[in-house]
Amino acid sequence: MTQPQFEFLTRLGDNTLVLGHRVSEWCGHAPVLEEDIALANTALDLIGQTQLWLGLAGEVEGKGRDADTLAFHRDVWDFRSLLLVEQPNGDFGQTMMRQFLFDAWHSNYLAQLMDSSDSRIAAIAEKSTKEVTYHLERSSDTVIGLGDGTEESHVRMQKALDRLWPFVGEMFVSDEVDAAMVAEGIAPDPASLRGEFDTLVNNVLTAATLTRPQDDFAHKGGKTGGRHTEHLGHMLTQMQWLQRAYPDASW
Numbered sequence: 001m002t003q004p005q006f007e008f009l010t011r012l013g014d015n016t017l018v019l020g021h022r023v024s025e026w027c028g029h030a031p032v033l034e035e036d037i038a039l040a041n042t043a044l045d046l047i048g049q050t051q052l053w054l055g056l057a058g059e060v061e062g063k064g065r066d067a068d069t070l071a072f073h074r075d076v077w078d079f080r081s082l083l084l085v086e087q088p089n090g091d092f093g094q095t096m097m098r099q100f101l102f103d104a105w106h107s108n109y110l111a112q113l114m115d116s117s118d119s120r121i122a123a124i125a126e127k128s129t130k131e132v133t134y135h136l137e138r139s140s141d142t143v144i145g146l147g148d149g150t151e152e153s154h155v156r157m158q159k160a161l162d163r164l165w166p167f168v169g170e171m172f173v174s175d176e177v178d179a180a181m182v183a184e185g186i187a188p189d190p191a192s193l194r195g196e197f198d199t200l201v202n203n204v205l206t207a208a209t210l211t212r213p214q215d216d217f218a219h220k221g222g223k224t225g226g227r228h229t230e231h232l233g234h235m236l237t238q239m240q241w242l243q244r245a246y247p248d249a250s251w
Contacts, residue, residue, distance in 0.1 A: 004180035006061045007080065008187065009121075010070065011177075011223050013053030014081035017071055018232065019102060020046030021239050022089060031092050038138065042099070045131040052124045072243035076233045083222035084167035086232040090160065093146055093153065097160035100139035104200050105171045107136045108193050117185035140204050147208025158210050169218020172197070 024043035030036035054067035065073075084102060089095045110132055113125035146153040172194045181187035205212050221227025243249075 004177045005118075005186065006057055007177045008181050009053055009057035009060060011080040011082075013050050013057055013067070013070070014079050015085055015102075015106075016046040016053065017050040018079070018081040018235070019085035019099075020044075020050060021235060022085065022087075023095070023099070025089055026095065035092070039095075042135055042138075045135065049124070049128045049131070052127070056120055056124065068243075072240045076228055076236055077225055079228065079232060079236075080223055080225055081228075081232070082167070082170055083219050083229060084164065084170065086222070086229055086235065087164060087167065088231055090163075091156060093156040094160040094163065096139055096142045096146070097157060098164055099135065100143045100204070101164060101168055101201070103132060103136040103139045104197055104204075105168075105193070107132045108196050108200075109188070109190075112188040112193070116187060121186060143204055143210075144208045147205070147210045154209065157208065161205070161210055162213055165213040166215075166217055166219050169216060170220050170222060173218070173220055173223070175224065 020043045023039050023046065026039040027036065027043070030039055050071065051067050054070045058065045058067060058070055082102075084098060087094075087098055089098075107129065110125045110129040114122050114129065116122040116125065143157065147157040148154070172190045174189050174191050178187070178190055182189050202212065
């Protein structure tokens with residue numbers, strides 16, 4: 001059970017790590033001060049969740065690797081993050097659309113994990129869901145405000161939705177790791193969460209006067225590590241540079 005559970009935990013931790021770093025790239029560059037602070041706080045929440053998920057992953061693995069080692073000393077093909085979260089920020093609208101699509105999945109997934117048979121996972125999910133509830137509220141409101149805003153903001157949000165939608169389906173693809181987690185009562189089958197996700201997303205997109213793409217083609221490979229986009233490798237060269245240049249350095 002150790003290996004599937006390790007894989008499962010690194011997926012959760014890598015999702016929050018990669019998205020947290022992506023969002024942090026806005027620090028000092030957001031369109032207004034309030035958004036700069038909000039994005040920085042979201043990034044901090046996600047990095048905090050990463051510490052918990054990857055810390056537990058290292059404990060389960062039992063090879064002496066802690067959260068920092070897993071974050072900064074794995075190569076791109078060892079990451080298990082969804083393709084959605086590694087997509088570049090683009091403009092502010094694309095960043096918030098990416099955040100919304102992830103939040104809509106993340107909030108429901110964490111709610112299910114609160115009933116996990118593993119008390120450690122349930123505890124992390126309970127702590128994280130308090131933060132993610134706010135993330136979802138904020139990203140939903142922003143998508144609605146921009147989608148139903150000016151002509152330009154509407155066009156940009158529709159463009160962001162069209163670009164990111166092909167990465168949504170991967171969140172609901174089940175594999176042998178998911179099956180092992182379901183069998184142990186640790187986590188839900190990702191495929192079972194699609195209906196609630198669709199309802200939430202459809203409601204928000206309707207309020208935002210945005211058109212959901214009809215094509216449900218899904219890019220895959222991120223959560224298994226089999227195929228990442230070029231964007232993740234470029235991001236890791238920045239995120240991991242200090243730890244790779246000065247191994248085991250301390251303050």
